[in-house]
Amino acid sequence: MRQATSNAGAGSSAxxxxxxxxxxxxxxxxxxxxxxxxxxxxxxxxxxxxxYDACVVSKVPEAxxxxxxxxxxxxxxxxxxxAKNPSTKATMDATCKQTLDATKASLTAYGCSF
Numbered sequence: 001m002r003q004a005t006s007n008a009g010a011g012s013s014a015x016x017x018x019x020x021x022x023x024x025x026x027x028x029x030x031x032x033x034x035x036x037x038x039x040x041x042x043x044x045x046x047x048x049x050x051x052y053d054a055c056v057v058s059k060v061p062e063a064x065x066x067x068x069x070x071x072x073x074x075x076x077x078x079x080x081x082x083a084k085n086p087s088t089k090a091t092m093d094a095t096c097k098q099t100l101d102a103t104k105a106s107l108t109a110y111g112c113s114f
Contacts, residue, residue, distance in 0.1 A: 040079040042089070045096035048114075049076055052103065055112035075099070 039046050049072065056068040079096070082088040104114050 048100045059110040
């Protein structure tokens with residue numbers, strides 16, 4: 001009887017470690033998702049970034065995904081910075097729409113639709 005209790009305790013300890021590991025992973029993932037979801041404050045830009053990111057995650061082969069993710073991260077950062085400047089913010093709607101049109105063709109090859 002004593003052995004069964006000690007084995008149950010060992011299993012409980014292992015389960016506890018798994019739960020803690022899972023919780024840490026979820027917290028880390030939430031931080032990454034938040035960073036990628038940073039808004040530009042311009043609806044057309046945010047729409048493009050959301051669609052582009054969804055396409056890359058779901059359609060682009062794993063071997064090429066990092067390149068596209070780097071591009072979208074750089075674009076997001078540039079657009080967030082541009083949105084902070086009143087003189088460039090005024091041109092961003094058109095810039096983001098042009099970027100969407102220019103990008104459609106390259107991502108259509110992966111089965112993405114915008």
